[in-house]
Every structure is written in C-alpha cells, then in structure tokens.
Amino acid sequence: MPKILEWNGYKFFFFSNEGWPRDPRHVHVRKGEKSVKFWLDPFVSVAGSFDLSSSELGQLEHVVEQNLEMMRGCWDDHFRR
Numbered sequence: 001m002p003k004i005l006e007w008n009g010y011k012f013f014f015f016s017n018e019g020w021p022r023d024p025r026h027v028h029v030r031k032g033e034k035s036v037k038f039w040l041d042p043f044v045s046v047a048g049s050f051d052l053s054s055s056e057l058g059q060l061e062h063v064v065e066q067n068l069e070m071m072r073g074c075w076d077d078h079f080r081r
Contacts (some may be wrong), residue, residue, distance in 0.1 A: 004074045007063050013074060025075045029060050038064050040072055 036049035
C-alpha cells in the first residue's frame with residue numbers, strides 16, 4: 001500500500017493489488033474511519049466516500065488537484081514495473 005502523500009493527518013495512497021482488470025488511475029484517502037476514493041482521470045472526481053463532510057471532501061479534492069501530476073506519476077511508476 002504505497003503512501004504517496006500525507007496532509008493534515010489524511011493519508012493518500014493506493015493499493016498494490018488493485019484487482020484485475022485494474023481500475024483506472026485513482027487514489028484513496030483515509031483518516032481514522034473516514035475515507036474517500038478519487039478518480040484521477042480524465043479529471044478529479046469522487047468515486048465514493050464514507051463519513052466525510054462536504055467541506056472535507058472539497059478540501060481533499062483541492063489537495064488532489066494540486067498534486068494531480070505527482071499522483072498520476074506515482075501510479076504509473078508503480079504499476080508499470
């Protein structure tokens with residue numbers, strides 16, 4: 001489970017085993033019991049969330065957008081090994 005970023009206690013990561021066929025590029029975010037999955041392509045969007053307020057989702061989406069190219073690069077580097 002490669003962690004690619006930590007921000008205000010939220011961990012941004014993806015799973016090494018993303019299933020087969022593999023889901024498109026995305027990132028999971030977790031803090032305690034709260035979690036969200038963001039699609040990274042063709043633009044950042046929420047795939048599903050649990051126990052996060054709309055304010056938290058907006059902040060996290062902004063963090064993903066600000067780090068989008070880095071997150072896409074980490075995904076590509078990991079899964080193209």
